[in-house]
Amino acid sequence: MTVDRRRTPTSRDLLAPVLRDVGAVVFDTDGVITDSARVHAAAWKTAFDAFLREHPPEDPSLRGPFDIRDDYLRHVDGRSRLDGAAAFLASRGIEPSPRTVRAVADDKEQLFTERLRRHGVDAYPGTVRLVRALRRAGVPRAAASASRHAGELLARAGVLDLFDVLVDGGEAARLGLPGKPRPDLFLEAVRRLGVPAGRAAVVEDAVAGVEAGRLGGFALVVGVDREAQRDTSERLLRHGADIVVRDLGELCAGGTPN
Incomplete structure (x- = not known):
């Protein structure tokens, strides 16, 4: 008798391999979720x-x-x-x-x-695709931003309901959280998601943000360089990013990172 050893596909297969063991993902807002940068x-x-x-x-x-x-x-x-x-x-x-x-x-x-x-502003289609794939895979998602406008931006772009948690500049001020490159904003986001930083990922397009992810002990720090500028990508990697992508759709199944 022949045994079929092929693995049954799961919702985690919607994600690139680099994300399949991640317990939560925190997204910066400006330039990562929306084109508000x-x-x-x-x-x-x-x-x-x-x-x-x-x-x-x-x-x-x-x-x-x-x-x-x-x-x-x-x-x-x-x-x-x-x-x-x-x-x-x-x-x-x-x-x-x-x-x-x-x-x-x-x-x-x-x-x-x-x-x-x-x-107004729009959400990046690749980001929306990834966030929806994460939701289908049961991976908690947070949006974090130093801007007090983050909630308004996400609502105007029609994606606020895709995130379980939002920690914005208003919340940071209320809680006395220091700004990036300190990791406190991201750590507050994963605290609210109930996942330790060591099992979570941060997605950022700013040097200060990838530094914050690295200082916070996150399992994965993803840099975003939408213009694919070599100096920008190298700077993000030098300051703490594990990988750099041009579009977050690359982190869905069939994308490049592995």
């Missing part, structure tokens, strides 16, 4: 460029406008508004007062809110 970056550029025109750095080599890709990813992405404003200004040799940092951050906030309500 472009709206944030545009608002930061307007706010920073206006400030730099009025207060140019003393060192001529540090002058010039805010770079919407490089400066955004290096200094702002993944951080709270105040931390991001302070980090970018420091990179230009400027040591502003807390009042100045808040003024620039508040200017950006107003610009972002206006752009968001005028144009």
Whole structure:
């Protein structure tokens, strides 16, 4: 008698092998779930460029406008508004007062809110595909963000109900959680999911975010580089990502990572 040793497919087979033993997944929001990173970056550029025109750095080599890709990813992405404003200004040799940092951050906030309500945002199809595959596989899912707008963004994109937990900037402020690269935001998310970090994955597109995932002891840190820029991918890997993908659909069955 011939024994059929083929394994019966399960819902975990909807996932790439690298995710099949993961007990939970925490997703950053801007640039990972929704395309809102472009709206944030545009608002930061307007706010920073206006400030730099009025207060140019003393060192001529540090002058010039805010770079919407490089400066955004290096200094702002993944951080709270105040931390991001302070980090970018420091990179230009400027040591502003807390009042100045808040003024620039508040200017950006107003610009972002206006752009968001005028144009809205979309969720990335590959991310939606992966989150739905995780849900079918019974893997708990959390969205985490330093932004207070995360809930509104996810609701406008029609994906808020795909996540079991949301920890946003408002919750972080209420709980006194430090910002990235500290891992506290992600650790709070997995705490609410009831899964230890050592069995969970973090998905991030920012250097500060992958650093947070590594510092938090997560089993898997996935970096996202949607533009497939070699320097960006290498930076994410250097700072803590285990793998880097261009689109999260790659982490579904039939994708590249294994």
